[in-house]
Amino acid sequence: MTHYDVVVAGAGPVGLMLGCELRLGGVARVLVVERLAEVDETIKAGAINTPTAVALDRRGLLPSLAEVQRQGLARFREFQRARGGDGSAPLPPKFAAHFAGITLEAGLLDAADPAFADIGPAGDVGLVPQSALERLLVDRARELGVELRRRVELTGFEQDDDGVTARLAPTDGSAPEPVRAHWLVGCDGGRSTVRKAAGFDFPGTPPEITGYQAVVGLTGAEGLGTGWNATDAGLYAHGPMPGRVLTVEFEGPPANRTAPVTAGELQGSLRRVTGVDVTVTEVRTATRFTDNCRQVTDYRAGRVLLAGDAAHVHSPFGGQGLNLGIGDAMNLGWKLAAVVRGWAPDDLLDSYTRERHPMGAWVLDWTRAQIALMRPESHVRALRAVVTDLARTVDGTTYLVKKISGVWQRYDLLGGHPLVGRSAPDLGLADGTRLADHLHGGRALLLDLADDPKLRAQADGYEGRVEVRTVACTSSPELSGLLVRPDGITAWAADHRRPDAAPEPGDRKARGQESGHVADDALRIALERWCGAPAVRTPSA
Known part of the structure; x- marks a missing residue:
């Protein structure tokens, strides 16, 4: 039986991003399996949001x-x-x-x-677009040494205290292959096999709508409005790319979510919603969707974890799904890598649900509000x-x-500085680099912005886990130091002394971030919380 550190089910953008993050984190044996033979070109999300763009910038993909x-x-x-x-x-x-x-x-x-x-x-x-991002991540995963197997589907698994035995079935009908892994992550979409087999609770609200999004050939399109349009029968969008249409009807969910979307089905929906006798002459890509809204109560069950649509489903309005999943992968990847490599205890993974579940819950309510208003x-x-x-x-x-x-x-992390818990600012540095340039390797970053030996000494014993840089900051001169987690989140920050200004009551001094020197305990606690205990140095002979 082949052994892996982590098996990831699903090679969409979330599974690929997670595979890349695991390899950057030093995980040697990462397998990503996908039933599709090629990148899914079906029309889906058309844009990425700011946290996703920033995350990809921090990995050199801008x-x-x-x-x-x-x-x-x-x-x-x-x-x-x-x-x-x-x-x-x-x-x-x-x-x-x-x-x-x-x-x-x-x-x-x-x-x-x-x-x-x-x-x-x-x-x-x-x-x-989602398909373009997926192609970029395929190339990136291969560069990093992720093993990607296509035309293979995870059909089941058993887990025990030491790991997971997964059954991988080739889609050509040949004999399934068992593989062994320390951890299994389901990134296999809204109908996740991993989620169902592991027994995750998946509460939520049932669907009320039938929606279509497609790129088609049309005649009679001159009668359609551009952009978004509300009608007595629902809602439709036309553009912003040639042939792109979207309709929403409120007569309940579709009878069959999995059947191929036909030209006649699209044409009927367009005519009902728009009142225009358009004719669909060609279907280049099409998808059917609803507003089914559900989220698992915990993103981990033993040695099985979920990310992306496997953990939460909702309507696509606002383009939140892809971005929510990339955020899951960024948050989980380095934490799982730290556990696999042994320098962090398993309970670091508890922070994955604690930080990401509120983000998913917000997205579900954000999309529900839009359906209500449509x-x-x-x-x-x-x-x-x-x-x-x-x-x-x-x-x-x-x-x-x-x-x-x-x-x-923002994540609710310990620390009083206003940057803690937020995505780190893309600081301009005196050597001509940006903060993002120093996160390409996927390690934590300690920026010494005041040339402070005492600050740098705090990172002793973290070689290979924390990159330390001493450089002046040109864009935020008030900062004296910054600890950034591998996912780009600020874990600790401190400011320079202001000798002409008394500390504000209950502000930096009360928080252990007093002006003029590094708050040793706060930085030490942040390092140990997110980067593990420092290595014990063996005295030289």
Whole structure:
């Protein structure tokens, strides 16, 4: 029987990202299995949010993302020109196109809001379709040495105290193969075999809608509005790419979620919702969706963990699903790697559910709110008019964009500094680099911004786990030190002394972050919490 450290079921973006993070974390034997023979080109998420773009920037993938966006912008301009425009219409603000089909206008975003500060160049990238991201991650996984097996499906497993025995069945019908792993992670989607076989609780709310998203050939499309449109029969979108359509109907879920989507099915939905006699002449890619909303109560059951849609399902509005799953992979990957390598106890994995479950719960409610506001009912349409007015103000647009873009996200970590628990700012450094440049290797980062030997000494014994850099900061001169987890989250921070200003009551001094020196205990606690105990040095002979 072949042995692995970790087996990952599912090679969508989440499973691939997790495989990459495990390899960066030093896990030697990582297997990712996928039943599909190739990258899934079905139309799904059309953009990534800010935390996803930042995470990929921190792994060196920003240039590739920017090229994908350049190609997408060309198709966006092509659609505008085909509809009689000159191709100069602005993109949605921060790629947050709508809330419940209410279009958000770029000119109403307050880009100076502090939530958008210190993101770096990743904040300008977002127009990255899911299939394009998946192709990038396939290449990245292969570069890092992840073993990827396609046309193989995980059909079952048994776990014990020491690991998991998984059954892998080739899709060509040949004999299943058992493999042994210390850990199994289900990234196998909303109908997850791993979740069902492990017996995870999966509470939530049932579906109420039938939705379609497709890229098609159309005749009669000149009668369709562009962008998002509410009608007496539901909601539809046309664009922003040539042939892209989306419909939402409120007559209940589809009778068969798994059957192929036909041209006749799409045409019927388009005609019912839009009232326009369009004809679908070709289906290039299509998917059917509902608003089934569920989330597991715990992301771990023994040696089995879940990430992505295997852990939470919801409607696709706002493009949150892909981004939520990438966030799961970033949070879990380094923690599981630390446990596999033995420098962190198993209970580090408890922080995975504690940090990611609230994010998933927020997304479920965010999508539920949008479904409620889309219903074609008189009372709802009256409320929708009020929300539309609010969305068309600077404050309203900025609020919605901050939520959709993910810049609000923060984990509840110990520490009083305002940066703790947040994604680390992309600091500009005196050597011409950015903070993101120092996270490509997937290790924790201790930035000594004040050339403080006492601070650096705290990292003794963490070689191979914590990268230490001594460099001045040009963008946030008040900072004297920063500890960043491998996933880019600030674990500890301190400021320089301000000799002309007394500490504010209950502020830094009370928090153990007093101005003028490194708070030894706070940094030590953060290092041991997230990077394990320091190695014990053996005295030289």
